[in-house]
Amino acid sequence: MTIFLSLDPRRADDVHNAAAELWRQYLFMGRHLESVSSPSPVDVPSIPCHQSHLEDWRLELQSRNGVLRSLPHDPFIGLTIRGYFFRGVMSSGGSATVYSVFKDGKVFAAKVSHPRNTEPGEASKVWTNEYSILSQVQHKNIIKAYDLFEHNGRQVLILEYVGGCNLAEFMDRRCVARRQSSIKKIMKQVLDVLQYLHQNNVAHQDITPSHILIEQSGKVKIINFGDATRLGKNSMYPQNEAGDVQDDIIKSFDVWRFGASVYETLTGKTPHFIGPDRSEPDVSGVHSPDRKLMLLIKKCLDLNPLTRITAKVALKHVYFKRFSTTFH
Template identity: 25%
Template sequence: MEVGDTALGYELLAEVGEGTYGKVYRAREVGGNQRLLAVKKFNIHSDASENGIPVFMIREVALLSKMRHFSHPNIVKLLDASAVAVGRSLDLTLVLEYIDQDLSTFLSKAPASGLSHNCIKNVMLQLLRGLDFLHTNMVLHRDLKPENILVSSHGEVKIADFGLARIYTFNVALTPGVVTLWYRAPEVLLNCVYMSSVDMWSAGCIFAELFLLRPLFQGYTEVQQLQKIFEVIGLPDEDDWPEDSPVSYSVSLGPKGSCINLIPNLGPDENDLLAQCLAFRPSSRISAAKALAHPFFRKH
């Protein structure tokens, strides 16, 4: 077993994930209360690090460090970070609180009859509280999906993986290639300017998935993804099509008109909240703060 060289002592127990730049391990704190930890270890070789640490890593460390001071219960906590030069390479280590599963795994264990209404309400409440905190602090997550939402064995929901997150201002230029395709908002697919409402679209997709136990929009190209979206919410009027989009308006993208019930067999409150999350126009999309006050949560 390897003992960590950050200020927080730990021993690695098992590898639990692997990415382009490194690996994620389950670890245990040495001394103290011996809590379980998640350790992300990145090795940046000389050919990849000529321009320093990749931007997404800097963002993740900076944003998690900023948010650590607030200690929000629905944001995964960064406990420690270190960077060590090894020859011409750089070893970057992040130590985070450990949560045993993500929402994707949680959904895969759901009974065939589906999740209970209270369970869905509880997951969405916590997710929206985390999003409201991020957006209040001018942070866009930009890659919300079940794999980046952690669910503890006690039912705690925490937003994780801030590699694509950005602090936004009114004039910032944001990259179009963000958010996994199935959870990507129309304005991102259309290569338009976007703001925090992109996270609310992703939250709406996740809300639907909690009922369906499968992704709502499963396209495999950007055009097909738009078609899948418009099959459900209806093709907007040409007047609502964003002027800054390089993609031309076309009636072939989907059926005209809006759909009142996006998912059959949902109650009016559920459908209303879902429809407000999945509004085509970002300015018409509900905010996290307003969603938390929606009758769907108040009634139960």
């Protein structure tokens, strides 16, 4: 089957979305593309680096679109719901606020949906899907989910508390010269998660720097499974005789987003390509680029999802030879 790419690969923002369009066009040739991705109400904000200890949770609420304007008026602070005491706001995004909560002497994170005009049933379905997937996957680098319930029409997802910061914040706190050496351990853990998910017929579909959390020990936790989907016979996508190929393309999008996340944290921009055929990632902004790392990024950012490197193969890449567990 021929895949036509309607985007202009010379524009950085178009190239950034090229991989998604490739597999969408492959799967939904002749269909309306908008049927592929429904808006997700579970865009999880990241946890700031300085909030590693309970006594430091004094972050002012970072609200968007005027959803919550000030901390004193937050409707959840001070409440005890199903035994969870809502102590403070950790962060807030466009569609959810994350609170620090306590129950039985333990600290958890509670992600609460914002009131939206979307159909209640549709929003509930998305959150239920995230909780269901998180309850079934068992991996040390995937955030754990403990409970899901509704309170006054809003979804509440109880999650494992993860201290530390996200990948973008982590890299911002390192000098340019040390960024490449600092990212190797993180990359290996993320790829290990992707390999695990793909082997179990799950695609994350939203790997970004803000969804890769890093604890002070250097341990990675992947969050935000709101857009995650099951593949195979339980897939939400239409299946045909080439079902396995379709699943491989969807999995390859995770690898693309992983490569794009690494590229962005090293260069400060979305993937941009140069060369006669516009297929060579522009790494001019990387300080003394590691040749092996650049080669791996190029394989992850292959615009053809059918030839893009898989997570399993990427873990065996020469870049990870002589891998050190030391965290810089």
